[in-house]
């Protein structure tokens with residue numbers, strides 16, 4: 001199977017809600033030494049985005065969206081595991097990052113991809129999961145003496161949580177202690193600047209670049 005066939009089969013398997021096919025395509029990608037991040041981003045993720053578009057147009061219904069998301073979670077977990085396995089041994093630890101999907105939001109597929117990419121750079125990532133409150137995020141960052149706090153949101157109604165996080169960090173006198181990065185489909189560079197976040201990343205590859213820059217700037 002060529003790289004192009006892998007990508008189109010990955011998209012189709014999600015559109016068809018076909019778990020067996022999706023997992024088989026993921027395995028083929030692993031066995032053939034494909035660029036797994038590309039398979040995730042341009043293949044499976046594109047599939048779930050198309051399902052989302054069909055859902056928005058009323059051509060797919062919520063149970064189908066939920067099923068596609070569950071398949072997506074399984075495939076992402078399998079590929080993420082492989083991406084981490086391919087990490088070279090003995091990579092120096094560069095820093096610690098806390099990451100969470102903000103309160104009221106359960107979307108975490110993209111966050112999972114961001115995490116596995118960042119981990120490959122020797123950064124410890126503590127994943128707090130989804131629907132996480134601001135206080136819990138800050139407490140976890142203090143507990144782990146984190147360098148960076150990353151938040152993800154996929155709903156226009158929940159990105160407000162990112163603004164509240166910035167406000168709460170300032171209120172508690174902790175704003176200079178952590179660097180912050182925000183991401184997720186409705187988040188923009190402009191929004192990040194407006195709320196005072198240190199960085200914004202559009203996708204997982206950019207998140208890696210931005211996180212490394214933040215770590216560099218925090219150590220001088």
Ligand code: B1M
Nearest residue numbers: 052105106107108109110150152155156183184185203204
């Ligand atoms: Co929902 N959902 N969903 N959903 N869902 C969207 C986001 C939506 C756009 C669909 C639509 O209507 N077209 C819409 C939001 C509209 C809006 O507010 N603008 C929507 C809605 C309305 C809802 C519900 C309200 C539906 C309902 O109940 N009526 C409900 C809300 C639940 C809640 O959160 N409280 C809901 C539920 C769900 C499911 C549970 C079924 C499922 C989520 C399962 C899961 O995540 N475990 C789901 C899904 C799968 C989607 C879509 C189809 C796909 C999201 C996704 O996984 N994309 C989505 C439509 C779409 O995106 N076209 C949709 C693939 C993923 C790889 O991309 O998440 O963008 P993404 O992540 C990227 C970048 O954004 C970036 O890097 C990632 C990798 O490249 N990034 C970061 C993400 N986080 C980052 C953090 C960073 C940096 C970069 O730094 C910290």
